[in-house]
Amino acid sequence: MLTGKNIHKRYGVVEVLKGVDIEIQKGEVVSIAGPSGSGKSTLLHILGTLDLPDKGIISMNGTQVNTLSSKKLAAFRNKHIGFVFQFHHLLPEFTALENVCIPGWLAGRKKKEVEEKATELLQMLNLGHRIENKPNQLSGGEQQRVAVARALINRPDIVFADEPTGNLDSANAKELHQLFFDLKNKFNQTFLIVTHNEELATLSDRVLHMKDGRIG
Numbered sequence: 001m002l003t004g005k006n007i008h009k010r011y012g013v014v015e016v017l018k019g020v021d022i023e024i025q026k027g028e029v030v031s032i033a034g035p036s037g038s039g040k041s042t043l044l045h046i047l048g049t050l051d052l053p054d055k056g057i058i059s060m061n062g063t064q065v066n067t068l069s070s071k072k073l074a075a076f077r078n079k080h081i082g083f084v085f086q087f088h089h090l091l092p093e094f095t096a097l098e099n100v101c102i103p104g105w106l107a108g109r110k111k112k113e114v115e116e117k118a119t120e121l122l123q124m125l126n127l128g129h130r131i132e133n134k135p136n137q138l139s140g141g142e143q144q145r146v147a148v149a150r151a152l153i154n155r156p157d158i159v160f161a162d163e164p165t166g167n168l169d170s171a172n173a174k175e176l177h178q179l180f181f182d183l184k185n186k187f188n189q190t191f192l193i194v195t196h197n198e199e200l201a202t203l204s205d206r207v208l209h210m211k212d213g214r215i216g
Helices: 042-045 068-082 097-107 111-122 140-152 169-187 197-203
Strands: 001-013 014-024 029-033 055-060 081-085 158-162 190-196 208-212
Touching: 014 042, 029 042, 029 169, 029 197, 042 158, 042 190, 068 081, 081 140, 081 197, 097 111, 097 140, 111 140, 140 158, 140 169, 169 190, 169 197
Parallel strands: 029 190, 029 208, 081 158, 158 190
Antiparallel strands: 001 014, 001 055
16 A cells, blocks of 8 residues: 655755555555664655655555655655644644644535544544633643544545654553454554554554664
């Protein structure tokens, strides 16, 4: 489903990725673990089309995404990829429902259809009573579940999660771990997760270990 071949990335004189090969199958939960500075987040951002490799090929469902124009790439990303980040990145002036709806509206889907799907997702994530709340009225765990709902609104092929439990206490982290696997089992949802959390990594279908810009 997702393939990266011979991915290289350099920032100035620092070579961050040194020829990474990776393959993710549909319905897998794959974690990338490794020390800080090993290139984990850089790889995730490149595979998620948020950054471009200096060299290499990235294909998703047969589309070589790193050759698309910026406009086509943005449309592809919004349709096929979901993101969950450590600090949620929710828009403070919008309600939970509106935050979840935004990628659907950007995709040009009907307002009512998107709102119904967003409501369904928030209810499934036990946030039905928080739909009208803004981010500053939500706990950290609730904000992260809103971010997960937002990542799922366009039924993406894959969700990229960058240290998704890094800002959560252990109880909320455990709940989020379980949520990923519930979504995998219910929807055959694919996840690629960068994490320092050994428990989350161990629960994954596969763990890839990065060191010095390579997967070992």
